[in-house]
Amino acid sequence: MKGRRTGGSRGSGILAKALDLNPRVEMETLWLPRERVGQGPLILVNRRQPLCHGLPKEQLVSLEDAREPLPEGGSRPLLLEQETARMLRFVLGTLTLSGKIQVVSGYRKRQEQRMLYEKSLAEHGEVFTRSYVAFPGCSEHETGLAVDLGELREPMDYIRPSFPYSGICQQFRKKAYACGFVERYEKEKKKITRISAEPWHFRYVGIPHANIMGARRLCLEEYLEFLQSFPDGTCAFVWREEGWQFQISYQKACEGDTPLEVPKGQLYRISGDNQGGFIKTVWRRV
Numbered sequence: 352m353k354g355r356r357t358g359g360s361r362g363s364g365i366l367a368k369a370l371d372l373n374p375r376v377e378m379e380t381l382w383l384p385r386e387r388v389g390q391g392p393l394i395l396v397n398r399r400q401p402l403c404h405g406l407p408k409e410q411l412v413s414l415e416d417a418r419e420p421l422p423e424g425g426s427r428p429l430l431l432e433q434e435t436a437r438m439l440r441f442v443l444g445t446l447t448l449s450g451k452i453q454v455v456s457g458y459r460k461r462q463e464q465r466m467l468y469e470k471s472l473a474e475h476g477e478v479f480t481r482s483y484v485a486f487p488g489c490s491e492h493e494t495g496l497a498v499d500l501g502e503l504r505e506p507m508d509y510i511r512p513s514f515p516y517s518g519i520c521q522q523f524r525k526k527a528y529a530c531g532f533v534e535r536y537e538k539e540k541k542k543i544t545r546i547s548a549e550p551w552h553f554r555y556v557g558i559p560h561a562n563i564m565g566a567r568r569l570c571l572e573e574y575l576e577f578l579q580s581f582p583d584g585t586c587a588f589v590w591r592e593e594g595w596q597f598q599i600s601y602q603k604a605c606e607g608d609t610p611l612e613v614p615k616g617q618l619y620r621i622s623g624d625n626q627g628g629f630i631k632t633v634w635r636r637v
Contacts (some may be wrong), residue, residue: 377615382608384498391622392434392496392557393573393630400625401488406458406495408518412436414444417454420509423466430458435555439498441525442530451519453553455512456499459492482547483510490534496555510630514551524636528565529559540570557620559590559597559632575624583611583631591637598633 389403396402397484414436431439436457441453441591459467471480491497501512502520514520520584524534538548556564556571558631564574581588583600590597605629611631613619616636 367484376617378612379615381621383604383611383621384608385604385606387621388604388623388627388629389625391624391630393560393571393575393622394496394625395571396489396491396494396625397572398486398489402490402493402524403625405461405493406432411458411495414454414457417457419456419459421463421466427457429454430495431498432458432555434557435496435498436531436607438530442526442532444538445526446519446522448519448522450521451503453501453507454498454636455501455507455509456492457497459490461487461493464488464490464493473613483549485546491554496500497535498555499549499551499552500553503549509537511549512551516560519587520550527553527562529558531555531561533561533564533571535571537570540573543572544571556633557622559592559595560599563590573616574629575626578630579628585620587633594636596635596637598635600631602629602631604628 386404391582394402411430413428413430414435418426419429420426439454446452462486468480468487468505485491492499492551499509499512499525500514500520501507502514502518504513515519516524527533532553534550535554536544536546536549536553542548554571562573563569564571566579567574569577578588578599578601581600583602585600587598587600590599602609604623611621611629613621613631614633620632620634622630622632624630
């Protein structure tokens with residue numbers, strides 16, 4: 352075992368490529384602090400799995416001229432986690448009528464989510480609010496990895512924007528999976544997610560995970576449970592697309608730092624799941 356390495360800087364997972372070009376794959380040990388379980392594009396955040404750590408300011412970027420409406424009135428620049436923002440720009444840029452889609456909501460501070468929740472309770476009641484507005488600390492919007500989109504029309508409903516399964520909105524859906532986005536709350540998954548269908552709410556989980564979830568018809572809760580069947584060092588789930596082979600495995604976190612073997616000379620990514628484990632994804636050209 353070589354020297355002890357820490358898990359790197361905080362942010363949306365680790366994306367690294369070693370420079371060793373030796374075709375024989377060598378491994379090295381990465382040590383992941385316990386707090387990293389709550390960080391990365393595959394973290395699960397819901398009423399049962401509250402967000403452990405907020406996103407550092409340096410990981411947030413504004414999305415051009417988009418504005419986020421505030422519950423108390425007014426607005427501020429709309430923010431997203433930087434990789435999420437980059438991939439969203441890319442998907443929208445591939446659409447012939449991208450200007451017909453409005454980015455409605457992105458990152459929210461805990462206090463903003465609390466104010467939105469309380470405002471919805473006052474205006475719409477408990478049943479509506481529990482169906483469409485996440486409890487403070489349990490909202491994907493607090494991760495910077497979630498975005499609400501709406502078909503450009505007036506007036507715009509900022510809690511339930513229109514995003515139909517047709518036209519430019521459906522074009523976005525078809526392209527989104529390949530770029531790491533999933534429609535997070537689908538009607539047939541309500542019993543699992545405990546959130547009513549939200550056709551406008553998209554979550555960044557990264558490549559290749561979005562395509563796998565789409566192909567296997569899994570929501571994030573189901574997908575993370577599925578990956579636990581592939582313990583690191585024993586076996587891996589293998590997925591191939593676009594000239595790449597992905598090997599995906601799960602590692603349960605230790606009480607202290609967790610050792611994880613990673614390959615030199617290959618692209619890999621590690622994400623926490625916010626449930627006590629890590630997901631390792633290794634990329635290889637085939």
